Amino acid sequence: MRALLIVNPHATSTTTGRRDLIVRALKSAVDLEVVLTRYRGDATKLAAAAAADKFGLVITLGGDGTVNEAVNGLLAGASTPGHADGSVPGPDGAPADAADLPALAPLPGGNANVFIRSLALPDDPVDAAARLIEDLAQGRERRIGLGRAAGRYFTFNAGLGLDAEVVRAIDGIRAHGSALTPALFARTALRQYYRVTDRHRPVITITEPATLCPAAVFLCIVSNSAPWTYLGRRPVHANPDATFDTGLDLLAFRSLGTLVTLRTLQQMLTDRTEPPRGRTLVTAHDLPALVLRAARPVAFQLDGEYMGEVEEVSFRSVPGALRVVG
DSSP states (O other): OEEEEEEOTTOSSOOHHHHHHHHHHHHTTSEEEEEEOOSTTHHHHHHHHHHHTTOSEEEEEEOHHHHHHHHHHHSGGGGSOOOTTOOOBOTTSSBOOGGGSOEEEEEEOSSSOHHHHHTTOOSSHHHHHHHHHHHHHHTOEEEEEEEEETTEEESSEEEESHHHHHHHHHHHHHTTTOOOOHHHHHHHHHHIIIIISOOSOOOEEEEESTTSOSSOBSEEEEESSSOSEEETTEEEOSSTTOOTTSOEEEEEESOOOHHHHHHHHHHHTSOOSSOOOOTTEEEEEEESEEEEEEEEEEEEEETTEEEEEEEEEEEEEEEEEEEEEO
């Protein structure tokens, strides 16, 4: 099998020595080509080229951002207006079939590696490479559903409001050379919550489904899988019922008051099988579509990547869109 390994050389949880070890191991199982990303968005172009060149497999070694870029490259219609059901149009206008695209095999190289952990894959890159070789030998692969919003696919979550504001702030801190740690994330989130975000005037409206919530909300977390994210090795369960085999799940906050927010965070940080509960929370499971509108530009993130400010976002669930090994 021809396989392309896309490596983010700036990935934080691997070293050059371990990367070389992984490459040698993979070459024993596949006809491997290795490329290093040079800038943000490069993995999208590399994965799209691999799909056009009929590679059988695209492997990523990086964080969730690298995975997201590769997924959007593989599903090459990501920048093309999609069909009403959110499917990707192929070159002849017909929806692309995952069977006609390279499979994806993500190896962990970032801080959180949320997508990889959601797939129940090892979070050590060497162990994950060994598991990948075993899975390839056994022919183990599956199809998973994705979310689609603002012309891009996402694998595990998207957010509008406070969580995206935190992602934006973290990006600015990391641009100055600081490493992302759970402590840094927590400090940044607290600073954003108390000093920056508007906790008094909700501006986001859920317009589809129309009957879900008539009142405006402050924050929306849209999940394609669980957990939402990780603080170190601790999962955060915003929408614990979300899976790759169902539609999208939603958690929205009608209040950002301190006591309400702390109570909700406490629920999200415990191992639980049901969504957070409370009078000021809005939850929904297995949604095929979701539309959010804001009275002013609001921060927006996909798979932990800051996407800018938006005033309207339409979400679609895209079942069986991607083949993954494992």
